[in-house]
Structures are given as structure tokens and as C-alpha cells.
Amino acid sequence: MSRSDGGLVRAILGPTNTGKTHLAIERMCAHSSGVIGFPLRLLAREVYDRVVKLKGEKSVALVTGEERIVPPQARYVLCTAESMPVPTGTGETLPGDPGDLPRDFAFAAIDEAQLGIDPERGHVFTDRMLRARGREETLILGSDTLRPIIRSLLPEAEIVSRPRFSTLSYAGACKLSRLPPRSAVVAFSAEQVYALAEMLRRFKGGAAVVMGALSPATRNAQVDLFQRGEVDYLVATDAIGMGLNMDVKHVAFAGLTKFDGRRERRLHIPEMAQIGGRAGRHQTDGTFGTLALGSGANPEFSDEEVHAIEGHHFKPLDNVYWRNADLDFTNVSSLIASLEVKADEERLRSAPLSIDLAVLKHLAEDPRIASTPGQQARILWSCCGLPDFRKVGATHHARMVKRIFSYIGEGGHIPHDWFAAEVARLDQVMGDIETLADRLAGIRSWAYIAQRSDWLAEPVRWAERTLEVEARLSDALHDRLTQRFVDRRTSVLVRDIGAKGADQLPVTVAEDGEVMVGPEPIGHLAGFEFSVDPLARHADKRLLLAAAERRLGEELSRRAQKLIEAPDTAFAFGEDGERVGIAWEGHLLAKLAPGRSLTEPAVRTVRALDRLSAPQRSALRGRLEQWLDRQVERHLSPLRQLADSASDPSVSGNVRAIAAMLADAGGHLPRKELMSAIGALEKEDRTALHKLRVRLGPLDVFVATLLKPGAQQLRAVLQAVRDGTQVPLLPQPGASLLNEPVDASGASLAYRRVGKSWLRIDLADRLAAHAMKARGSNADPVDIALATSVGLEEKTLDTLMTQIGFAKEKNAYVWRGHRRKKKPHPHKRRRRKTTRPGNAFADALKDLKR
Structure with a gap:
């Protein structure tokens, strides 16, 4: 078909975000049939899904190198440019085309036609632009740089310019940590993409990753991750510049140079615009800029580049790449010669050596292949069309192509066992990102082969199998990328x-x-x-x-209010290893600090309560103080009465002195420490102490009610607070005699040390009181029944009786009283020994007498 054949030809030209693709879809659906060729498989799939919703599955076909969905009654075909149906009579066929696709459409369109300048694939887009035609309408979609090419090669075409829906403006450099949400960062190597994605994970919670090396399914999954808002950032190579429609507000360039397969070069301005133009969709404005990497070599746009990108002013294309499509299959040599025919048009430039032609030339070095005639040459050329998904280069890729041709060159099929083994080898989802990406590249090759109905005996079966493996690998790679780069x-x-x-x-x-x-x-x-x-x-x-x-402010306020209104049973004493405090359900709310007295410690709320409002924190502290006051009143009211009496001026001085010492000690002291104060007591004083429930025992002075377990526990807590120590371990409640190793500071709260044992104070007092009553009579000073019930051993009893004032003589206890050392008279001075001269012999004699 000549360039001018067919109906109306229009070139829809303009920058990104002008709705060109959307227009093509609308125009196709308005016709009885149509075909659109896209630059990417994933873009063809995206549009296929949209058209299926409009026309139904039975009317729409999807044809790409690795995927083929062709219903019998398909009228609309979405495909990649390489798979696009072309007119018959040219010697070119679709990959694996079984003849079930029509080649006559009412509508035809080629998207991103400016890719005719691409060194590797440009000749394909140029060919489709020149030869793919619809009976009624043909659209050529592309950049405005195509205008002189269209005018020269297709003078009959109507050129329609479309303005960008939104503005694109330069935003300067920005640090990675300050990137605005919905930003895309563009880098030009996998290493830099991974590094930037890792940094965004730390700063912003993660990023989606899009690279050309990923499978279409993985790229789609990563784009969906961004589109759904699970991440606000995207890190990509220049793969996002073509066909990916995303809600990007800002594009940041991590670099402005790339390796194009031959050399490291600066991006061309149209390439910058194509990538930066991803920012801003529909009526939403977008911005582009650079990434401030802090390395001293940050990329920077020139004023000329910024002006061109913002105003969409680009240098028109002088030519596009072209390769002859009218091929001579007489033999391999004639095939190569026909592929290298030069165009007679000034605007058509001979395409560089692409991978398929490089592989063909490499195989032609084999004399047996070079002599391949006619139909076999056609089959060989179709084998050379196998894309190099693995990116291994022409030499290595030619080995696989040669093996495939050895099986099918004479009308045979690829062996089932070999195909199955290669697919099974790749069907593993274990490994890191790079390993899975390599497997995906491999399975895409076998998925392409499975679409060739003339290469396999069971193409449908193997197409399903390879697509299943690709889907599993794509999902696994998506998961690995998400795990690594998304928090x-x-x-x-x-x-x-x-x-x-x-x-x-x-x-x-x-x-x-x-x-x-x-x-x-x-x-x-x-x-x-x-x-x-x-x-x-x-x-x-x-x-x-x-x-x-x-x-958490609302939840903490709710908890605080709940505690303010809670009963006393909700609180208890607790420790955090350093300080004693008040706890709720095992969680410390406040710490206790020394206060005005033993029974009045200070309550200091923990720092965690600082999140509460000041009034609520004050109310909660007041509730804790109220609970503590009630505990003291319940268990230590006698101790509080002692403290009150110690400061009451109406009470006699002797009583105040004893009350103050007892209150400070926690309710009991050895009698010997109070002997002078007790000796000065009058009868009224003793009555006053009795009302305070103070027992002036022979051994100890104590308040009996303070020996109860609850009082012991509270006294232990308050004394630990006052002394800055940990709460001691208390004996079991009700224990009479402690013989096992115990915490001395805990036992001293209610027990008297008797030798190696501890005897409860009130029991020691009863034994001592019995002994004191019997000292003036012939009665046994030992209360045998009580001593036996307590379990006192003989040695322990001897020690106790000694403390009372009895000595054991001939198996009987005799009162000896409490002997005290006589103090020297204050007015009598001891004579100082002196050694007088001349009397040394007398002194020595005295020493001998001693």
C-alpha cells in the first residue's frame, strides 16, 4: 500500500498531556473496526482494558510479542508497533500470525511516531507511519518535531496541533528529603535507581520502582502502588517517559546524561521534555527540576533547555530511520542485501545495525546457513526477530536463534522436552531482585516463542504456561521491590x-x-x-x-478520665527498679519521693503523663494523692496519730519525745533506745501513750496494730521512699519465727533478732512479760506452752532470755538484771602512769607481781 492509499490521514502533533492517545481511542471506537500500534506492551494492555469496557471482550484483540488474545470476531486490535498488522504483498508477516487477524481496518493509528528517530526501533515506527492505513481514517500521533517529516513524506496528511492541557514549569533543584509528594525521580542506571529508592524509604516511607528491565506486569504493579497512594514517590529510568500515564506532580532529574549503548551523552532537549512532561495530568499543572545530591556535581538545566521545555520549543527532526520492508528471500545473502537497501528519500535515513540484522549477519557466517534458500530464509528471518530480552548481545543471542532455526528450519517444531525444561528452570520465585529480573527476561523470550503457532506443536498450551510463569515471577519481583524499597x-x-x-x-x-x-x-x-x-x-x-x-492524645485523655473516676482497687504500689511509685495494671503512673514525714511522701507523676493537658494531669495527680492518703489512713492511722501528738503542744514533752521517735521509726523501737525517756514518764504520760496504743514492752516499744501484714507492707514502702532504697522482701504474713535466710531490712519491720533467728515482736514481748512477772517468785520464767508453739529451739530461747535479763545456771534461768558498765565519776581523774628516773627496778618488780 502506498503512502497515500486509504482515507483521511491526519497527524495529531503536540507535547505530552495533550490527549492524543485518548483522541485515537475515541476515533477508533467510532469506526466499525480499527487498529492502534503502541510503543510499549504495557500501554497496549492498558488501552486494551479500556476498549474492552466499551466494546466487550469478543470484539477486542490484544497482540504483542509475548501475549496474544484474539477472539474470532475481533474488530478492534491493540498491539505493539512491531506486532501491528501490515498490508499483504510485502513479504512481512506478524510474529506467529496464524492468519486470524484482519489486515483491512476502517481506522488505523500509530502512537509516538517520533520514535522513528530511535536507533534500535525507529525503522519500525517509520514503516508503520508510512504504510499502516485505515480505509476511512488514519491518525499519526507524535511530537510536534515530526512536522517537517510529515510534510515531506506525507504531503496529503492534515496536521493538527494540540496544546498541552496543563503548564509545565521549572522548579529548580530540590533535596531528596524535601521532595514534594507525588514526585517522580529519574535516574539512568539501575544502581542509582536502587540507591535513590532506598534513601526515599528512609526519608519518606518508600518509593515505587520502574525500569525498562522489569517485566510489564511488574512495572504495572509498581505504578499501581504509586497510583493507589501507598507511596508518594516513584524512582524510574527514562522508561516513564513513554506511555505511562500517572498522577505525577513533579519530576526530579537525578542526572542529565545517559549511556545510549555506544557512548555517554547529555540528554537531548526533546528527551528531557518527554520525561519531564510526565508531570501534570489533564488540568493539573506540573513542575520539573533537578535533584540536589550534595556531591558537588549536581545536574543543572541550562537556561536554553528550561526555556525550550517550558514553551515546548524543540528543534524539528531532519530525518527518521528507515529500513526496506520489501524483502528478497531468494537466499540469505539477497535477504541481507534487501534489508540494507538505502531509501531514495532525503528524510529517510538508513537504520543502524539492529539486533535482528546483526544476528542474521552473524548466522550467515556459517556456510550451511548462508546457502539457505527461499522459504527457509523466510523462517530464518522470523527467528532473528526474537527480541533480545536478556540483553546478552548479538553473538550470544545468535546461539539461541540458531538452535531454534535448527529445529524449525525444515518445517519441524521446537522439542517439547527442551522447551519444558527451560521454562521449568525459570519457574522459581526465590532469589533477590537481580536474579528475578534475569529470570523474567528469560521467560519473556519463551513467551514470545510460544506465540509462534508455526514453531510449537502445542502453542496455546505453552503460551498459557509461559504467561503463568511470567506472572509468578512478576509478582515475586514486585514483592521484592516493595519489601526492599517500601516501608x-x-x-x-x-x-x-x-x-x-x-x-x-x-x-x-x-x-x-x-x-x-x-x-x-x-x-x-x-x-x-x-x-x-x-x-x-x-x-x-x-x-x-x-x-x-x-x-494518642485522645486515648490518653480517655484513660486519664477513667482513672480519675476509678475505685481505689484500681491502684497499687509498684517499682521501676529505681523508685517506688503508684501503679495501674502494672504500669507506673507516679513515683514517690521523700516528703514532710514518713506518712506524707511527695507524689510525682511520670513523664508519660506530660502528654495530658495540665488540668487533667493535675486532677490525676490529685486522685493518686487521695488514694495514698486513704492507704495511710487505713493501715497506718496509729502512726499518723503519733506524728500528730509529736507536734501537739498540749501533750507533755516526754510523750512528744517518744511519739516523735516512734513515728520516725515506723512504729517500734528497742526499749533500750528509749530508756531515758521512759524513765522520765509520769503516770499521766503512760496513760496518754496507752491511748495512742503504744506498748512499753520489756524488750520493745511498739504499736501492735502496725504489725499487721497491710501495715507492714505500707511501712516498708514508705521507709524505702524516705531512705531511697528498694522495698524490702517481707516475710510471709503471720509467720512467728524466721529461721531461713531473710531480708534483714524487711524482717526488722516486725521481728526481733534473736541469735540467728527472728522472732515476731509481739511474741517476744509476751515471753518477756511472762519472765519479768516470774522473776521475784519461784515460778518458771519461761512460758513453756508459748515457746513450744512458736518453735523456739533451746539455743534461741537461751539468747532471748539473755536479752530479757536472765542467765542460765544448772539448767535453770536466774535473774541477773541488765548489767551496765559503770561510768567513771566525772570529777575523778585517772592518774597518769609515769616512769620516774631511777625507779626502773621497782617498776619491773611490780610488773612481775602482776
Whole structure:
């Protein structure tokens, strides 16, 4: 078909985001049949899904190198440019075309026709632009740089310019940590893409990754991750510049140079515009700029480049690449010669050596292949069309092509066992990102082969098998990329911290204290203390704490109000290893510090309560002080009465002195420490002490009610607070005699040390009182029944009787009283020994007498 054959030909030219592809879809659906060729398989798939919704599955076909969906009654075909149906009589066929596709369409369109300048694939786009025609209408979609090419090669074509829907403006350089949400970062090597994605994971919670080396399914999954808002950032190679429609607001270039397969060069301005033009969709304006990497060699746009990109002013194309499509299959030599025929048009430039022709030339070095005639030459050329998905180069790729041709060159099929073994070898989802990407490249080759109905005995079966493996590998690669470069929790929190009002994600606190913001756990709330999830990375902990600070205020206020209204049973004493405090459900709410007296410690709330409002924090502290006061009143009211009496001026001085010492000691002291004060007591004083429930025992002075377990526990707590020590371990309640190793500071609260044992004070007092009553008579000073019931051993009893004032003589206890050392008279001075001169012999004699 000549260039001018067919109906109306229109060239729809303009920059990105002008709705060219959308227009082509609308025009195709308005016709009885149509075909559109796209630059990417994933773009063909995206449009296929859209057209299926409009026309139904039975009317729409999808044809790409690795995927083929062709219903019998298909009227609309979406395909890649290489798979696009071309007119018959040219010697060229579709890959694996079984003849079930029509070649006559009412409508035809080729998208991104400016790719005719691409060194590798340009000749394909040029060919489709010149030869693919619809009976009624043909659209050529592309950049405005195509205008002189269209005018020269297709003078009959109508040129329609379309303005960009939104503005694209330069935003300068920006640090990675300050990138605005919905940004795409563009780099030009896999290493830099991975490094930038890792940095964005730390700063922003992650990024989607798009590279040409990924399978279409993986790229789609990563783009969906960005489109759904699970991440706000995308890191990509220049693969995003073609056909990927995303809600990007800003494009940041991490570099402005790339390796194009032959050399490292600076991006051309149209390439910059094609990539930067991804920013801004429909009526939403977009921006582009560079990434400030802080390395001293940051990429920078020139003023000329910025002006051209913002105004869409690009140098028109002088020519496009072309390769002859009228091939001579007489033999391999004539085939190569026909492929290298030069065009007679000035605008058509001979295409560089592409991979298919390079492979053919390499195989032609084999004399047996060079002599391949006619139909076999046609089959050989179709084998050379196998894309080099693995990117191994012409020499290595030619080995695989040669083996395939050895099987099918004479009308045979690829062996089932070899095909199955190669597919099975690739059907493994274990491994890292690079390993899975290599397997995906391999399976895409076999998926392409499976579309060739003339190469395999069971093409439908193997097409399904290879697509299943590709889908599994794509899913696995997507998961690996997400695991490595996306921290969903951090991503959620970054968005949440910037949210306002109703846009905030809900916070939930489970019964076990797990705190979740939206779907992601951020830590654990124990009482009022929030701890970050232990599995969180160190760099993310500050973000999690910020999220808790922002979102837990309502929950903490609810808990505080609940405690303010809670009964006394909700609280208990607790320790945090350093200080004694008041706890709720095992969580410390306040620490106790020394106060005005033993029974009046200071209550200091923990720092976790600082998140509460000042009035609520004050109310909760007042509730804790109230609980502590009630505990003292319940268990230590005698001790409080002693303290009150010690400061009451109406009480006699002797009583005040004893009351003050007892109150300070916690309710009991050895009698010997109070002997002088007791000796000065009058009868009225003793009556007053009796009313205070003070027992002036032979051994100890104590308040009996303070020996109860509750009082002991509270006294231990308050004394530990006052002394700055830990609460001692108390004996079992009700124990009479302690013979096992015990905590001396705990036992001393209610027990008297008797040798190696501890005897409860009130029992020691009863034994001592019995002995004192019997000392003036012939009665046994030992209360045998009580001593036996307590379990006193003989040695322990001897020690106790000695403390009372009895000595054991001939198996009987005799009162000896409490002997005290005589103090020298204060007015009598001891004579000082002196050695007088001349009397040394007398002194020595005295020493001998001694």
C-alpha cells in the first residue's frame, strides 16, 4: 500500500498531556473496526482494558510479542508497533500470525511516531507511519518535531496541533528529603535507581520502582502502588517517559546524561521534555527540576533547555530511520542485501545495525546457513526477530536463534522436552531482585516463542504456561521491590502527619496495647507509656514517636478520665527498679519521693503523663494523692496519730519525745533506745501513750496494730521512699519465727533478732512479760506452752532470755538484771602512769607481781 492509499490521514502533533492517545481511542471506537500500534506492551494492555469496557471482550484483540488474545470476531486490535498488522504483498508477516487477524481496518493509528528517530526501533515506527492505513481514517500521533517529516513524506496528511492541557514549569533543584509528594525521580542506571529508592524509604516511607528491565506486569504493579497512594514517590529510568500515564506532580532529574549503548551523552532537549512532561495530568499543572545530591556535581538545566521545555520549543527532526520492508528471500545473502537497501528519500535515513540484522549477519557466517534458500530464509528471518530480552548481545543471542532455526528450519517444531525444561528452570520465585529480573527476561523470550503457532506443536498450551510463569515471577519481583524499597508503615505515617481533619487515618489501641495507625502497627501502649515497635528500624523510631505524640492524645485523655473516676482497687504500689511509685495494671503512673514525714511522701507523676493537658494531669495527680492518703489512713492511722501528738503542744514533752521517735521509726523501737525517756514518764504520760496504743514492752516499744501484714507492707514502702532504697522482701504474713535466710531490712519491720533467728515482736514481748512477772517468785520464767508453739529451739530461747535479763545456771534461768558498765565519776581523774628516773627496778618488780 502506498503512502497515500486509504482515507483521511491526519497527524495529531503536540507535547505530552495533550490527549492524543485518548483522541485515537475515541476515533477508533467510532469506526466499525480499527487498529492502534503502541510503543510499549504495557500501554497496549492498558488501552486494551479500556476498549474492552466499551466494546466487550469478543470484539477486542490484544497482540504483542509475548501475549496474544484474539477472539474470532475481533474488530478492534491493540498491539505493539512491531506486532501491528501490515498490508499483504510485502513479504512481512506478524510474529506467529496464524492468519486470524484482519489486515483491512476502517481506522488505523500509530502512537509516538517520533520514535522513528530511535536507533534500535525507529525503522519500525517509520514503516508503520508510512504504510499502516485505515480505509476511512488514519491518525499519526507524535511530537510536534515530526512536522517537517510529515510534510515531506506525507504531503496529503492534515496536521493538527494540540496544546498541552496543563503548564509545565521549572522548579529548580530540590533535596531528596524535601521532595514534594507525588514526585517522580529519574535516574539512568539501575544502581542509582536502587540507591535513590532506598534513601526515599528512609526519608519518606518508600518509593515505587520502574525500569525498562522489569517485566510489564511488574512495572504495572509498581505504578499501581504509586497510583493507589501507598507511596508518594516513584524512582524510574527514562522508561516513564513513554506511555505511562500517572498522577505525577513533579519530576526530579537525578542526572542529565545517559549511556545510549555506544557512548555517554547529555540528554537531548526533546528527551528531557518527554520525561519531564510526565508531570501534570489533564488540568493539573506540573513542575520539573533537578535533584540536589550534595556531591558537588549536581545536574543543572541550562537556561536554553528550561526555556525550550517550558514553551515546548524543540528543534524539528531532519530525518527518521528507515529500513526496506520489501524483502528478497531468494537466499540469505539477497535477504541481507534487501534489508540494507538505502531509501531514495532525503528524510529517510538508513537504520543502524539492529539486533535482528546483526544476528542474521552473524548466522550467515556459517556456510550451511548462508546457502539457505527461499522459504527457509523466510523462517530464518522470523527467528532473528526474537527480541533480545536478556540483553546478552548479538553473538550470544545468535546461539539461541540458531538452535531454534535448527529445529524449525525444515518445517519441524521446537522439542517439547527442551522447551519444558527451560521454562521449568525459570519457574522459581526465590532469589533477590537481580536474579528475578534475569529470570523474567528469560521467560519473556519463551513467551514470545510460544506465540509462534508455526514453531510449537502445542502453542496455546505453552503460551498459557509461559504467561503463568511470567506472572509468578512478576509478582515475586514486585514483592521484592516493595519489601526492599517500601516501608508501608512509614509511608502511612508520613502522609498521616501531613493530613488534616477528616483526612487523618484512624488510630486504634488493641486490648493488648498494640497501637495501629490505619492498617499499620506503630508500637505498644502500656499504661500511659508508648514504646516503639521493636521491629522498627532505628531511623524510623523518631517518626513513630511523632505519630504517637500526634495521635494518642485522645486515648490518653480517655484513660486519664477513667482513672480519675476509678475505685481505689484500681491502684497499687509498684517499682521501676529505681523508685517506688503508684501503679495501674502494672504500669507506673507516679513515683514517690521523700516528703514532710514518713506518712506524707511527695507524689510525682511520670513523664508519660506530660502528654495530658495540665488540668487533667493535675486532677490525676490529685486522685493518686487521695488514694495514698486513704492507704495511710487505713493501715497506718496509729502512726499518723503519733506524728500528730509529736507536734501537739498540749501533750507533755516526754510523750512528744517518744511519739516523735516512734513515728520516725515506723512504729517500734528497742526499749533500750528509749530508756531515758521512759524513765522520765509520769503516770499521766503512760496513760496518754496507752491511748495512742503504744506498748512499753520489756524488750520493745511498739504499736501492735502496725504489725499487721497491710501495715507492714505500707511501712516498708514508705521507709524505702524516705531512705531511697528498694522495698524490702517481707516475710510471709503471720509467720512467728524466721529461721531461713531473710531480708534483714524487711524482717526488722516486725521481728526481733534473736541469735540467728527472728522472732515476731509481739511474741517476744509476751515471753518477756511472762519472765519479768516470774522473776521475784519461784515460778518458771519461761512460758513453756508459748515457746513450744512458736518453735523456739533451746539455743534461741537461751539468747532471748539473755536479752530479757536472765542467765542460765544448772539448767535453770536466774535473774541477773541488765548489767551496765559503770561510768567513771566525772570529777575523778585517772592518774597518769609515769616512769620516774631511777625507779626502773621497782617498776619491773611490780610488773612481775602482776
